Amino acid sequence: MGIYRYPQPSASEITPKELWLTRRRFMTASAMVAGGLASPFAGSVAHASVLAALPAKPNPEFMSVEKVTDRVQATTYNNFYEFGMDKSDPERYAGQMKVSPWSVKVEGEVAKPGTFAIEDLLALEPMQERIYRLRCVEGWSMVIPWIGYPLSALLNKVEPTGNAKYVEFITDMQPDVMRGLTSSVIDWPYREGLRMDEAMHPLTLLTFGMYGEVLPNQNGAPVRIVVPWKYGFKSAKSIVSIRVTEEQPTSSWMQSAPREYGFYSNVNPDVPHPRWSQATERRIGEGGLFAPRRKTLMFNGYEEQVASMYSGMDLAKFY
Numbered sequence: 001m002g003i004y005r006y007p008q009p010s011a012s013e014i015t016p017k018e019l020w021l022t023r024r025r026f027m028t029a030s031a032m033v034a035g036g037l038a039s040p041f042a043g044s045v046a047h048a049s050v051l052a053a054l055p056a057k058p059n060p061e062f063m064s065v066e067k068v069t070d071r072v073q074a075t076t077y078n079n080f081y082e083f084g085m086d087k088s089d090p091e092r093y094a095g096q097m098k099v100s101p102w103s104v105k106v107e108g109e110v111a112k113p114g115t116f117a118i119e120d121l122l123a124l125e126p127m128q129e130r131i132y133r134l135r136c137v138e139g140w141s142m143v144i145p146w147i148g149y150p151l152s153a154l155l156n157k158v159e160p161t162g163n164a165k166y167v168e169f170i171t172d173m174q175p176d177v178m179r180g181l182t183s184s185v186i187d188w189p190y191r192e193g194l195r196m197d198e199a200m201h202p203l204t205l206l207t208f209g210m211y212g213e214v215l216p217n218q219n220g221a222p223v224r225i226v227v228p229w230k231y232g233f234k235s236a237k238s239i240v241s242i243r244v245t246e247e248q249p250t251s252s253w254m255q256s257a258p259r260e261y262g263f264y265s266n267v268n269p270d271v272p273h274p275r276w277s278q279a280t281e282r283r284i285g286e287g288g289l290f291a292p293r294r295k296t297l298m299f300n301g302y303e304e305q306v307a308s309m310y311s312g313m314d315l316a317k318f319y
């Protein structure tokens with residue numbers, strides 16, 4: 001797997017790491033876990049308190065050299081419909097989500113099902129930092145330095161059976177603080193899914209942090225999935241359950257608008273959404289609505305890494 005072939009920005013366009021690594025750290029996540037303290041997410045309320053640092057080793061194979069999106073933009077312009085439909089709702093309301101204690105149940109077609117405390121998940125594998133672009137189906141994108149490790153590490157631990165063909169991710173429901181759950185746009189809880197080979201792909205990241213710190217609640221604390229070659233909605237936030245299945249799961253968006261959202265949802269500039277083109281995108285932070293749009297890349301720029309998984313498939317049919 002080679003270095004990604006992103007359009008090369010000029011040196012002045014690359015964000016020096018010090019600029020997006022905030023310096024608001026008093027204690028690191030790993031030190032808290034090692035010291036037997038509560039989850040580093042225990043104090044992570046949107047902006048009322050300090051997020052714990054989450055040290056990670058940059059993985060040079062997965063570092064986009066594009067300009068990283070400003071952290072403020074990436075944490076204030078979000079989709080997290082459990083908290084409302086507006087882009088500012090998650091930042092406004094997700095601080096009230098309870099993210100500690102937290103555990104993730106892994107079940108279904110696996111030899112060793114189990115419930116993993118967030119502390120155990122944090123300690124399962126060394127943390128890597130990877131800069132991925134995120135392309136929302138609505139036509140905007142960001143470039144985010146994520147922290148996590150491949151989902152395959154967790155799946156291998158639970159030993160998928162011979163019937164394991166798909167993986168489903170399920171988000172937590174906290175009706176007392178998730179005002180969006182009253183909306184009937186989605187049949188809650190938010191559910192997404194991947195084919196087994198997609199879930200095992202080295203790009204698919206079980207994600208615990210961003211910008212050097214644990215995830216802010218609005219970005220899916222304490223643990224989410226990030227699947228960079230698919231539209232952003234596949235990257236389910238705040239997950240509490242992972243089900244390994246034999247049948248293809250029905251994701252929330254497929255269920256709510258089957259003509260518009262398919263199971264695969266690979267970023268594809270050649271297959272328009274029924275109501276708009278997917279050929280271009282607006283990079284968040286690039287000068288407002290009138291800034292020139294960028295060309296959307298096949299598989300969001302990860303074609304070399306993932307195209308072989310879809311060889312022989314009609315991508316207009318399996319959208």
Ligand SMILES: Nc1nc2c(c(=O)[nH]1)N[C@H]1C(S)=C(S)[C@@H](COP(=O)(O)O)O[C@H]1N2
Pocket residue numbers: 074077078079080081082134135136137142171190218219220231232233234235236237238
């Ligand atoms: N549980 C849950 N996960 C979710 C969503 C959501 O509404 N609920 N929105 C998705 C969409 S549409 C996008 S574009 C990304 C946005 O991730 P970000 O806010 O970290 O950029 O999260 C995805 N994950």
Ligand SMILES: [Mo]
Pocket residue numbers: 079135136137138231232233
């Ligand atoms: Mo999205």
